[in-house]
Amino acid sequence: MSSDLYAVVGNPISHSKSPLIHSLFAAQTHQDMEYTAIQAPLDDFAGTVSGFFSRGGKGLNVTVPFKEQAWELVTWRSDRAGPAGAVNTLYRDAEGHLCGDNTDGVGLVRDLTLNHGVPLRNQRVLVLGAGGAVRGILGPLLAEQPAEVVIANRTLTKAQALVDLFAGGVRLSAEGFDSVREPFDLIINGTSASLQGDLPPLDPSLVDESTISYDMMYGFETTVFNRWAEHQGACRSIDGLGMLVEQAAEAFWLWRGVRPDTSKVLSQLRQEGF
Ligand code: ATR
Numbered sequence: 131m132s133s134d135l136y137a138v139v140g141n142p143i144s145h146s147k148s149p150l151i152h153s154l155f156a157a158q159t160h161q162d163m164e165y166t167a168i169q170a171p172l173d174d175f176a177g178t179v180s181g182f183f184s185r186g187g188k189g190l191n192v193t194v195p196f197k198e199q200a201w202e203l204v205t206w207r208s209d210r211a212g213p214a215g216a217v218n219t220l221y222r223d224a225e226g227h228l229c230g231d232n233t234d235g236v237g238l239v240r241d242l243t244l245n246h247g248v249p250l251r252n253q254r255v256l257v258l259g260a261g262g263a264v265r266g267i268l269g270p271l272l273a274e275q276p277a278e279v280v281i282a283n284r285t286l287t288k289a290q291a292l293v294d295l296f297a298g299g300v301r302l303s304a305e306g307f308d309s310v311r312e313p314f315d316l317i318i319n320g321t322s323a324s325l326q327g328d329l330p331p332l333d334p335s336l337v338d339e340s341t342i343s344y345d346m347m348y349g350f351e352t353t354v355f356n357r358w359a360e361h362q363g364a365c366r367s368i369d370g371l372g373m374l375v376e377q378a379a380e381a382f383w384l385w386r387g388v389r390p391d392t393s394k395v396l397s398q399l400r401q402e403g404f
Contacts, residue, residue: 134161138166138168143193149166163188172195189385192218197232198216201214214267234267253277255271257281272302319345323354352369371399
């Protein structure tokens with residue numbers, strides 16, 4: 131019997147850490163599986179997915195720029211994938227239907243609450259950005275019952291659209307970067323500004339000595355956003371490597387029914403310089 135096949139699909143894909151993370155999970159939990167990276171042509175994501183499953187593949191992770199297409203493609207979506215508008219985990223059910231889930235939000239929440247002991251319940255949370263990445267995490271974040279979530283974005287209408295989509299339950303509002311003021315318990319950067327080494331124009335009053343900053347990005351060096359927060363006196367700054375590992379662990383659990391010990395994998399990655 132050959133190993134069960136899994137892969138991550140994206141374009142480009144060579145930078146992906148998912149094959150390394152999943153092979154560490156597989157070794158740790160003694161799962162007989164192989165996990166590779168597939169670069170799908172920009173115009174043939176659907177063909178790449180159907181080809182993979184018809185070769186006997188068991189599950190796929192989906193990354194940029196195909197998460198929204200994956201959402202369109204599936205026959206069944208989980209409750210967390212539905213409002214996220216994006217799917218990052220694919221598998222087939224017993225009848226062969228293509229099923230889609232989104233593990234990004236739960237990855238963020240588990241990293242914050244379990245790995246870093248950051249409470250979310252009754253906290254005031256500021257989320258920066260209103261693109262796909264933020265839409266993907268809002269459902270699981272709101273489910274933790276923070277006191278309030280403010281979404282601040284360069285384009286206010288996009289933040290307002292997310293407020294309308296996720297309204298109900300937790301107090302939720304939209305702001306521009308120039309209008310949001312006063313300290314928050316937690317500020318999550320979900321903009322892609324750090325990719326260009328940019329920082330949204332944030333007011334220093336957002337941070338006090340009990341503010342925690344979380345950048346969904348990570349890199350060899352502290353991100354521009356986390357550097358800014360530290361400079362304003364934030365008590366802790368956290369990068370998104372743990373979120374990456376936790377979203378992978380949730381996909382692994384969906385596929386294999388086994389939860390890997392993520393703390394071991396995270397420290398292995400940190401030791402390797404990530
Ligand atoms: P992603 O999938 O990474 O979320 P996206 O959907 O293109 O990508 O969204 C990018 C987010 O980063 C948006 O909130 C964008 O702001 P706009 O909605 O106003 O475009 C934000 N963003 C990107 N570059 C930025 C910058 N230099 N300063 C501030 N916000 C930025």
